[in-house]
Amino acid sequence: MTSVTNTFAPTPDSDAESRKYLRKIDHLASYLLGGKYDSSADLWNFQIELMELQRKIQESISAEKNRSRRSRGNSTKLRNLKYARYSSRRLGDAFAWLLLGGESRLINPLGENDPVPIGKESHGSRGLMAVSSYLANEGWGFPVIHDITDLLRIGDVTFLQPGQGGGIRTVELKTRHLGSDGEVDGSLQYEVSVNFLAHKDDPAIELSAEIGTKSANVSGDVGAVEPPSLPKRDDRRIARQTKRMARALTRQRARDGEVSTIDGEETLTAIVSPSVEPHWKTLRRIIRKARVDGYSSALVDKAFLYIAFYDASGVKEESFQNSKMIDDVTSSGLIESRVSSRNSIQVYSIPEGETRRPQQYLPYFLYSIPKKAVLDLLHGRLSILVLANAGHIADALEDCGFDVSIPVDxxxxxxxxxxxxxxxxxxxxxxxxxxTVASRVLDCVYGIKGVDHLLNTAQKMKETVPPFMRDRPRGEE
Structure with a gap:
């Protein structure tokens, strides 16, 4: 087995500025996880505070990049600042995950886009916040600001309607600065266009016209609210954004077993209910033991080995070379599947760290472990690794009636x-x-779900296929 490290945790001797940011994230996480908010206004202020923190972290990252470029040296501080940025965005993901009820059918379609960088405060961001607050007061629901997340990459804000039967509406906002009002001290004038997909009788269309869109053209049953007052150069960008929102909305509205046409391709939707209980008891047990001994592990479903490291002063590089871990990997049977050529160990780290793809699984801030353990993960005092063997996963899939293929090399x-x-x-x-097994494996690993979740998902997909065949040529896959 190759050397195991966790390159995403902060270094134990991290700089004062990075530690300051982590303490602020700690404070916000404790506020959210502790349910210390009393109203929607408190949750709105949480978003504002998190957004301001992310901007400060990004400013520090830019300054450190310039400094390290001049000195031509590697910057440990830059690594720690990037970890703080990742942690703040993952906390934003946790916020969105909570408010969207953890429903992947609503969350995942909004992530199918390139990463969105953290921007500076601008006319656009001021217009976004002002209009989001206004629309919320007009009954559109609670606004979840996408900029505080990495998970929501399509649209600018999603409004959540509370109560049974409540829905969601994702909108894109375009702001034009019209200048300052000399008669009102310090005021700025903006024209904001609200772009969204709506049914032709949706009352939101009339409201959007009232707040700055001069007209709203809706084609067919579902169409895009166009902002004709914006400059021509924005037309193509708006068309692209509208297409992305239409694709996301189609996926969100797709019913179980329903075939939808997305980008010209037929897509079959299989909705998998969370029928498998995550292995929280096992994870909590090894965390408790690691807090005493510095290390603990447990095998789950033969395919996953959970490993926890703990050090009150920060888990260090040498901790991952623990000889006990090597013994546990060997004695657990993790590397002994039925077909030896399929044995391959993949190492996953929790927290995962920044990636270009959206992390469409449960944020670690929401793990069903003590809040103290969550904060230990944030500060690098606790580190969790999940080792998985492709061979055992293949064995389990075969036992469930599937043929399994793994490309050579x-x-x-x-x-x-x-x-x-x-x-x-x-x-x-x-x-x-x-x-599509890969994405489901990530859900198993980071959702602490084990192999049964993967098997249930695969079985559900197979069961959904027959009705899809009704109108297709015989013999077609």
């Missing part, structure tokens, strides 16, 4: 697993095939 066997199975429908046999 692939860099990441777990993330290259393909599964297939025969499906019978109306007297004909078809072959179901998917290569």
């Amino acid at each position: 692939t860099e990441s066997p777990i993330h290259s697993i393909e599964i297939s199975a025969e499906v019978e429908f109306e007297g004909e046999r078809y072959r179901f095939r998917t290569d």
